[in-house]
């Protein structure tokens with residue numbers, strides 16, 4: 526069962542409570558370069574990204590938020606470290622949320638100023654702990670992470686601020702799980718999940734899915750981000766694949782395809798690649814099965830909205846549980862594509 530967290534509004538997106546688990550990513554451009562940043566955000570919006578974070582290392586980046594905000598549709602989080610002036614400026618320039626650790630700000634008057642402005646504008650603040658930010662590795666990592674977050678919350682609460690989201694991240698899957706379980710027991714603020722610095726694509730997909738997946742299945746987590754040393758669009762695609770596979774969200778194409786074996790007599794891998802390439806940006810939920818032979822093929826293909834079961838240099842196309850045609854391998858993809866396009870149109874019209 527989903528943990529009962531408070532609802533927090535980030536621009537037009539609500540998180541926490543029973544709201545859908547939101548998908549986040551972070552731009553990898555120089556925020557000061559408005560056109561590159563906006564173009565990366567637009568690509569992420571098309572892929573389904575619901576909240577975007579940008580780094581704000583200096584004044585120019587904080588100023589750029591104003592122009593970026595005019596040209597994007599999703600809420601923007603300003604990621605700030607140490608400098609309270611950048612937090613104030615980012616809020617004034619339209620940031621929908623701030624990522625900031627108040628314990629990094631020595632002058633407590635600044636914290637009060639930020640809290641006052643954020644309250645006035647209904648801008649939440651995400652506080653967090655990241656193992657990488659400890660100068661020395663603590664003896665008890667979980668305790669140190671949880672107490673750090675509780676301390677950040679206390680500083681904001683003392684400044685009369687309660688519109689908070691929390692996150693605890695480490696690059697270790699088990700630590701991330703243990704620390705989030707612990708913090709989820711003692712606070713009711715929404716939790717942003719991620720395995721941080723999770724590495725290149727293949728490694729991160731596995732580590733992040735293991736860490737985030739376990740927590741989501743325990744009802745913990747209100748927004749997620751895959752951290753991947755690769756294009757940010759991969760983060761969004763991975764996040765949706767996880768949420769779909771846990772039946773927490775529905776979006777776009779879900780491909781059921783077999784690994785193939787000695788029974789397969791069609792080029793199944795290229796069919797799968799072509800479906801992914803041509804239909805990867807579809808928004809309506811569609812389950813597609815691409816199966817190599819008659820052993821499991823017809824069963825899976827019938828269970829999907831549409832599917833192929835391979836035969837001898839040919840394939841049978843199924844739609845909504847019924848065989849609609851048998852096609853030679855040469856024409857298999859073009860015929861399948863036509864049927865899939867028709868199906869997507871039908872689904873879009875009825876949604």
Ligand code: SF4
Nearest residue numbers: 783786789817818820
């Ligand atoms: S569906 Fe057929 S080709 Fe694919 S793995 Fe199973 S037995 Fe092999």
